[in-house]
Amino acid sequence: MIEIRWHSRAGQGAVTGAKGLGDVVARTGKEVQAFALYGSAKRGAAMRAYNRIDDKPIINHEKFMRPDYVLVIDPALAFTDNITENDKETTKYIITTNLSKDELISQIPELQDKKDRVFVVDAIGISLETIGRSMPNTPMLGALMKVSGMYDLDFFLDSMKRVLAKFPQKIIDANMEAMTRAYNEVN
Amino acid sequence: MAEKVELNEIEVWDGNYAVSQALRQAQVDVVAAYPITPSTPIVENYGSYVANGLVDGEFVMVESEHAAMSACVGAAAAGGRVATATSSQGFMLMIEVLYQASGMRVPLVLTVVNRAVASPLNVRGDHGDMYAGRDSGWVQLDAFNAQEAYDLTLCAFKIGEDMRVRLPVMVHQDGFLTSHTAQNVRPLQDDAAYNFIGDYKPHDEMLDFSKAVTYGAQTEEDWHFEHKAKQHKALFDSKEVIDEVFAEFKKLTGREYKRVESYMMEDAEVAIVALGSTVETLRVAAEELRKEGIKAGVVAPRVFRPFPYDEIRDALANVKAVCMMDRSAPMGAMGALFNEVSAALYTNPNRPVVSNYIYGLGGRDFSVEEAKRIFKEQKAHADAGHLTTPIQQFSGVRGPKLGFFETKRS
Amino acid sequence: MSKGVLATEKRGIRELGAEEFVGWDEVTQGTVLYSFETEVKDVAHIRPEERPYSDFNSYTATVASWRVIKPIYNRDVCIDCQHCWVWCPDTSIISRDKQMLGIDYDHCKGCGVCAEVCPTNPKSLIMFAESEEIEDALAKWPEKKKKAK
Numbered sequence: 001m002i003e004i005r006w007h008s009r010a011g012q013g014a015v016t017g018a019k020g021l022g023d024v025v026a027r028t029g030k031e032v033q034a035f036a037l038y039g040s041a042k043r044g045a046a047m048r049a050y051n052r053i054d055d056k057p058i059i060n061h062e063k064f065m066r067p068d069y070v071l072v073i074d075p076a077l078a079f080t081d082n083i084t085e086n087d088k089e090t091t092k093y094i095i096t097t098n099l100s101k102d103e104l105i106s107q108i109p110e111l112q113d114k115k116d117r118v119f120v121v122d123a124i125g126i127s128l129e130t131i132g133r134s135m136p137n138t139p140m141l142g143a144l145m146k147v148s149g150m151y152d153l154d155f156f157l158d159s160m161k162r163v164l165a166k167f168p169q170k171i172i173d174a175n176m177e178a179m180t181r182a183y184n185e186v187n
Numbered sequence: 188m189a190e191k192v193e194l195n196e197i198e199v200w201d202g203n204y205a206v207s208q209a210l211r212q213a214q215v216d217v218v219a220a221y222p223i224t225p226s227t228p229i230v231e232n233y234g235s236y237v238a239n240g241l242v243d244g245e246f247v248m249v250e251s252e253h254a255a256m257s258a259c260v261g262a263a264a265a266g267g268r269v270a271t272a273t274s275s276q277g278f279m280l281m282i283e284v285l286y287q288a289s290g291m292r293v294p295l296v297l298t299v300v301n302r303a304v305a306s307p308l309n310v311r312g313d314h315g316d317m318y319a320g321r322d323s324g325w326v327q328l329d330a331f332n333a334q335e336a337y338d339l340t341l342c343a344f345k346i347g348e349d350m351r352v353r354l355p356v357m358v359h360q361d362g363f364l365t366s367h368t369a370q371n372v373r374p375l376q377d378d379a380a381y382n383f384i385g386d387y388k389p390h391d392e393m394l395d396f397s398k399a400v401t402y403g404a405q406t407e408e409d410w411h412f413e414h415k416a417k418q419h420k421a422l423f424d425s426k427e428v429i430d431e432v433f434a435e436f437k438k439l440t441g442r443e444y445k446r447v448e449s450y451m452m453e454d455a456e457v458a459i460v461a462l463g464s465t466v467e468t469l470r471v472a473a474e475e476l477r478k479e480g481i482k483a484g485v486v487a488p489r490v491f492r493p494f495p496y497d498e499i500r501d502a503l504a505n506v507k508a509v510c511m512m513d514r515s516a517p518m519g520a521m522g523a524l525f526n527e528v529s530a531a532l533y534t535n536p537n538r539p540v541v542s543n544y545i546y547g548l549g550g551r552d553f554s555v556e557e558a559k560r561i562f563k564e565q566k567a568h569a570d571a572g573h574l575t576t577p578i579q580q581f582s583g584v585r586g587p588k589l590g591f592f593e594t595k596r597s
Numbered sequence: 598m599s600k601g602v603l604a605t606e607k608r609g610i611r612e613l614g615a616e617e618f619v620g621w622d623e624v625t626q627g628t629v630l631y632s633f634e635t636e637v638k639d640v641a642h643i644r645p646e647e648r649p650y651s652d653f654n655s656y657t658a659t660v661a662s663w664r665v666i667k668p669i670y671n672r673d674v675c676i677d678c679q680h681c682w683v684w685c686p687d688t689s690i691i692s693r694d695k696q697m698l699g700i701d702y703d704h705c706k707g708c709g710v711c712a713e714v715c716p717t718n719p720k721s722l723i724m725f726a727e728s729e730e731i732e733d734a735l736a737k738w739p740e741k742k743k744k745a746k
Contacts, residue, residue, distance in 0.1 A: 018369075023199045026197050026371050035201075035369070060468055061464040061465070292627030391627070397638055398633070400630065400631055404628045408613060409613045409615040413619075413621040417626070420621070
């Protein structure tokens with residue numbers, strides 16, 4: 001079982017990202033779960049989304065999770081939200097930031113003993129340059145593919161094309177570029 | 188003619204989306220609704236299917252849930268296939284009309300996304316609304332995940348519309364835990380789903396002017412009792428049709444439903460009885476405990492009304508300790524599930540130690556760890572041969588330990 | 598009719614005078630009441646007295662005994678304006694093709710609304726004592742009233 005926790009602001013697309021990931025994973029014969037926890041949601045409020053991935057049907061419905069991956073798609077939440085909550089010795093972090101990895105870690109005490117498990121990508125910057133608006137969810141998925149090695153990039157992009165099929169071609173192309181850049185730039 | 192939709196063999200759907208697809212495939216004629224969190228997407232999606240020509244139906248906007256259910260009863264009495272959705276406060280406002288629907292024996296379907304009842308206001312899942320419907324005369328089916336919410340909604344039409352039943356049916360799922368959790372769902376294609384349910388067969392429909400009927404007659408003490416007795420019998424007798432529909436569904440899909448679901452009960456020494464998504468989380472805990480040598484099992488009524496007394500009694504025939512977990516504030520009593528199951532067990536020569544937990548109110552998380560702790564408490568009762576705690580305890584609430592009602596021992 | 602609604606003690610039922618009513622097993626499903634004994638095509642074009650009304654329908658019950666006074670109809674003065682037909686709360690004015698025929702005395706409760714709304718001078722509907730013979734009433738029908746100047 002792989003467990004993923006997203007830290008996001010309502011409106012940044014964490015739920016869509018989690019469900020999109022679920023769609024891709026389900027196409028490969030795996031079982032998925034995607035859900036979210038938010039208060040009486042308004043855009044901008046901090047919220048969390050979750051994925052579980054397994055080879056057999058997922059029957060655990062607890063919200064409690066010890067994540068294998070923590071995906072932070074809002075730069076400020078890395079500082080204000082408890083992103084290391086319930087983590088494990090092996091939990092990997094992918095954090096959206098325009099800072100370098102060292103700059104970021106130096107400002108977040110909780111991450112200082114986990115340096116080799118922290119990865120950074122400027123998902124906001126990439127989405128602004130490719131999609132034209134702040135939509136860090138799909139680039140984050142590109143970065144996750146690189147860090148986790150879950151699927152190779154071509155297979156993943158091909159699957160995401162089908163997930164995004166309801167959008168105009170221009171948007172699909174921009175998302176493909178965003179995911180490819182994040183895959184290559186995450187470090 | 189409504190356009191058909193080609194579905195993937197495996198879709199990733201949340202419970203709400205799954206149910207709205209079932210309503211589309213059933214080609215529901217009328218949905219009258221006053222949307223409320225967390226069930227809003229069910230009727231919202233149906234509305235978009237109507238607008239986009241994916242269903243030949245009518246979406247009726249009304250000014251309250253009371254009006255929504257009233258319009259549904261009217262449309263059902265007129266002779267259409269009818270459904271709607273609600274939760275929590277909306278359910279409470281519908282209750283008066285729920286009794287009208289069952290009393291008039293109209294087979295409409297209400298998909299309930301279970302949510303806590305105010306005050307204090309809360310949008311998350313518990314079973315307060317579901318429990319408030321338990322005397323309303325409806326068949327109540329309970330789904331533990333999105334796939335089951337879809338499957339049981341299809342079954343609900345077929346059960347309620349059967350001429351031997353002709354009763355309204357509720358399909359329950361847990362707010363957010365099921366309604367907003369996307370999981371793998373294996374849907375039927377449109378034709379297979381529709382053919383499973385079949386064409387709607389009107390009965391005593393008001394729009395048949397050659398056979399004029401009056402709905403909603405007044406009966407005083409000379410007639411009322413007889414009508415309620417007939418209705419009660421119809422609800423109890425519906426179990427045979429429910430079993431038939433589940434059997435037919437299994438033939439079609441391979442997915443098996445029973446009025447009481449049992450997991451690892453063959454040799455279970457201790458068991459927990461629960462409803463909703465918790466049932467699955469309990470299975471995770473029971474599997475882990477079996478590795479530790481505790482023979483744990485899980486029993487869950489798939490059908491809350493008519494309550495499956497015989498099957499519950501049989502499922503728990505050999506356990507030494509069993510607890511019933513109620514996700515609803517019982518307010519001055521034991522939980523409803525405790526009361527029903529205890530009544531069933533009292534007819535057994537072997538009477539296990541019984542207790543009651545109140546848990547998960549207002550969407551409070553129910554973890555595998557807590558489930559294991561409760562199983563272990565049952566094991567302690569079993570080993571002692573008697574209850575070692577108060578009969579009713581609260582699980583997962585802050586503050587001093589809370590328990591009520593002690594066993595009297597000499 | 599099923600006998601023995603309750604096997605032994607009928608108290609509660611006997612006091613209602615309901616011992617001979619059918620039991621739970623014979624009442625209609627959903628308390629639905631059927632208006633007619635048989636199927637009726639095009640019911641709007643069949644006269645009420647020719648429709649196969651069932652015992653469930655209030656047409657088969659009479660309220661004649663409720664009356665203290667009754668309306669008597671005078672064809673000679675009537676202009677077939679249909680006011681009485683519209684206003685009667687018990688559909689007891691019999692009118693065919695907009696022509697007034699008379700009173701349905703089985704369902705008229707003697708409320709007097711028809712006489713009140715009748716616009717003719719003298720009125721074509723007048724309330725008389727229940728015991729009044731129609732011929733006698735018509736014989737003493739009032740004259741046209743002159744407008745006061």
